[in-house]
Amino acid sequence: MNILVVGLNHKTAGIEIREKLAFDGPKLGRAVDILKASPDIKENLILSTCNRVEVYVIVREPDAGTEHIRKFLSDFHEIPRDHLDKALYVHTGRKALAHIFRVASSLDSMIVGEPQILGQMKEAFDFALNKKSTSVYLNKLMKKTISVAKRIRTETKISESAVSISFAAVELAKKIFEDLSTKTFMLIGAGEMAELAARHLINNGVKDVFITNRTYERAEELASEFSGTVVEFDRLLDELVRTDIVICSTGAPDYVIFKDAMHDVMKKRKNRPVFMIDISVPRNIDPEINDIDNVYLYDIDSLQGVININIQGRQKEAEKAGKIVGQEVEAFLQWQASLSAVPTIIALREKAEAIRKSELEKTLGKLGGIGQKEMQSIEALTRSIVNKLIHLPTAALKSDTEDKDAMIDIVKRLFDLNKNPENETNSERKNEQEK
Amino acid sequence: MDINVLFFELALSFYFVSTVSSIIWLFKGRKATSKLIIAATAIGFLLHTSSIAARYIKGGHFPVTNMHEAASFFAWCLVLLFLYHEVRFKLGLLSSFIMPIVFSLILVSSFFPRELQELRPVLRSNWFGIHVILAFMAYSAFAMACGIGFMYLIQEKYLKSRRLGGLFQRLPSLQVLDEINYHLITLGFSLLTLAIVTGAVWAHSAWGSFWRWDPKEIWSLISWLVYILILHLRLRVGWRGKKTAMLSVTGFATVIFTFFGVNLLLKGIHTFV
Secondary structure: OEEEEEEEEOOOOOHHHHHHHOOOOHHHHHHHHHHHHOOOEEEEEEEEOOOEEEEEEEEOOHHHHHHHHHHHHHHHHOOOHHHHHOOOEEEEHHHHHHHHHHHHOOOOOOOOOOOHHHHHHHHHHHHHHHHOOOOHHHHHHHHHHHHHHHHHHHHOOOOOOOOHHHHHHHHHHHHHHOOHHHOEEEEEEOOHHHHHHHHHHHHOOOOEEEEEOOOHHHHHHHHHHOOOEEOOHHHHHHHHOOOOEEEEEOOOOOOOEOHHHHHHHHHHOOOOOEEEEEOOOOOOEOHHHHHOOOEEEEEOOOHHHHHHHHHHHHHHHHHHHHHHHHHHHHHHHHHHHHOOHHHHHHHHHHHHHHHHHHHHHHHHHHHOOOOHHHHHHHHHHHHHHHHHHHHHHHHHHHOOOOOHHHHHHHHHHHOOOOOOHHHOOHHHHHHHHHO | OOHHHHHHHHHHHHHHHHHHHHHHHHHOOOHHHHHHHHHHHHHHHHHHHHHHHHHHHHHOOOOOOOHHHHHHHHHHHHHHHHHHHHHHHOOOOHHHHHHHHHHHHHHHHHHOOOOOOOOOHHHOOHHHHHHHHHHHHHHHHHHHHHHHHHHHHHHHHHHHHOOOOOOOOOOOOHHHHHHHHHHHHHHHHHHHHHHHHHHHHHHHHHHOOOOOOOHHHHHHHHHHHHHHHHHHHHHHHOOOOHHHHHHHHHHHHHHHHHHHHHHHHOOOOOOOO
């Protein structure tokens, strides 16, 4: 029973390899199913975002498990092993927990403190829940992860200053155009990050908003949300002639805007500058478009540079957050230790004994004057009932079956054995109270 | 020491302080530095104005008749234009790109003989005064366009290369730089056109012909053609941004040659001394 994290992110791999490794669309479901079918892997969850691809699994043997996942990633995406292995990192145990907490809390993000990763983490978890690819351990871990991320967000200022892509987009737009209120903006595609950036631009004065999407209904939906105008996807290039700021985020596997087409657009616009942000992975705008005069194209990697300026201020907050991660990892490890059978059996016994004693005292008190002998018989009676009742669950807990973890968890819930305050952290108790 | 020379030397010193501070400001963006730059420039400008006024009173004519006076007046026009833009648009780092040009001009001016000379009869004309003032106003607009063009090229380089360190945050936006560059070139071009026309009128009254193919006239025509080309490319062909910024730097190079090169290297009726 070991937690294992295998993955890569923007720090270890360039966009070229990340776009190959992305589990986009139907790939995610297939991958989760393949891992679920494997007997070596008890639970699995895949997190695939623009900046990272990570596989969280519960395995018996960490080394064998690592090899298994590496091979799986290489086979699934048809990437040569030597190419892939250089980019992959592997964490187990304590380090794996800390890593997952850090990722969800956006301490490991390209833009430290950006809020989208938590949403992406939740989506990945929901997806796994639907696929039933996770069980006791990962379910508990993911719930914990989400609460840790929330705690860090409220207790530190890590997400207080501007937001990732949105921040970068507005900052750059203002250095190109100065006044955004006279500028036209077009959103190509959809997606949380793109919509956030769009909203931020609108908040900063952009008035003319155009939306285009391969699915017309989706475009209409977004258009009403941003009070924009829908543009048919085929008319994209015509509309670009009038557009000053473009955010592109479609799921297309290839370029949507090519260099030659952009040349024509620029001619028609009389070279008025265009700011293009391509946050799609794989990229949707030909990177060579940046070579055209008066076109400023930023993909997700190049936005890194913009963000570095702000990173220093967040460094201090990140240190505070790191301490919280440390505490939460210890708390989780305690829970993990409690998952073994012995403490559960002891807790169950103690609980039963406590109930027996209190009920016995009540009854004896009511009965009043009875003899020593009768008292001993009643005591023996209660003891034997309790022992017989808890014998079967205890025996089951001691047996070595596949679903032992699940059973331990169920026993704890059935008998309400989780109330040991030392095992629970503040945030979780708070959550419980809120519910 | 004559009072106009004293004022001139003091103005030179203040411009020196301002220029050095403006270069330091590039590396250390402290607010105090920027205040010092503006204060030193403003005081330098007042002293400079006094120097020109003293010279005017003493000589009895507008002091633009030798290289010392011409370069000094050129610098004066540029400072005037710079202060206007500084107050009006508050463009970040503008001083760092303009004050070095100002200081170079005033330094060159200080190397030339400063004696007041008896005015040659041919220069005693109102047309002449207007002609020279217009020409230097045009030149200073082109000098500003050049400095702003440089700023554009640097900012554009940051945005294209996606390396946003250094001066990126403090430089103005591309659009503002491009627009001001365009306005300055339009202004400079109009003034230069008027300068050439008034020059021709004056030439007609002084020598009896409007145009004599003198080297200064030829080079002025070349500068004028460069700027009309810039405007044509911008308005008709749609050139803007980087290309126009580069052209405005080139244009100023021809202006500098027209001003210094022709006077020092080629001989003609415009040659002073």
